[in-house]
Amino acid sequence: MKKYPNVTELFRQKAQRRKRLARLSFEEKIAVVNKWRKLTRSIRKSQSAAKSPVTR
Amino acid sequence: MEKTLRVLNRMVKDGVIEQYAIGGAVAAIFYIEPINTNDLDIFFHVKESSAGLDIMAPLYKYLSGLGYKGQREAIDIEGWPVQFLPVFNALLEEAVEQAREVRFQRTKTRVLQAEHLVAIMLQTGRLKDHARIAQFMEHEAVDQKRLAGILGRHGLIKKWETLYRRKLK
Incomplete structure (x- = not known):
């Protein structure tokens, strides 16, 4: 075992x-x-940037 | 946070709200470990003369006059989204009246007592409320005799005993 x-x-x-x-x-x-809130905001920002369509 | 609290105290001084107390996650943080939260829940007494009217309108008008903008259901006051919640039942009324006065840095404020927070969470009864009640019990943050008194006054003893299968000491 x-x-x-x-x-x-x-x-x-x-x-x-x-x-x-x-x-x-x-x-x-x-x-x-406050440190967590800052981190959450930056994660959300990266997530919405990742979802945004790429404009050419 | 201190600047936010100073604005709230100014609202009381200017007669916009009668009295307030911090509830929700920020109040819980006073008693247990830090919890990730995005807003500051403020319970406040509604003036008798406001009964039946749009009780939030005077608050929003006052805060808008100071330059604070709404962020969906909350108002951003000095970097904290503040959710104003009028007292809407006897438990909350008692909780706000008996809130403890504390200091945050150099500013006085009021925080709901641990036992009232637990009673309110039991009454609200979401899954996250039950998880937070467990944290309060784990940290031995409540006086069980005091809690039993509050639960008894507000008809919550049976709910507690049913959910937690335990009697309070």
Whole structure:
């Protein structure tokens, strides 16, 4: 039978990270959200640029 | 965000809205981990005299006068699309009244309490609301006794127990 790696510790660390993020100040959390919003806007921009027909 | 909040406070000072509180994802962020969101939900009390009229018109007129433009259902105020939501039931009324006053940098604002947020999400009942309730419980962000009181006052205990098959402590 195939042996798979034990990822328990990875999931535990992931949960710890989420708890650390929850302990950030309101301002720090909004700063994180603002970074995501900027990223989302640039992804949407690239997506609409990719969909636009090429004009010759 | 701070500039956006200053505009909201100015709206209260100028009598455009009576009182407001931040709800939705941004309020949730105050209590749990950051969540990706694109807008700022603002619950506000409707003036008694506005009942039956277009309650949003005075807000849009005031904000348009300050140069803020609509972005579909939201208004872009200093870089944040703000979704104004009038209080439309007893739970929201209580939630806005009992919102906690907090500071964002140097600006005062009001955020719905964690327990009210959970009750509102339970009442709204979309799949993403249930996912977010789970995050609140995971982060132990609610006082279960307080939550039980709110759910009881607003007829939501049975819904909670049915959905989550657990009693609150």
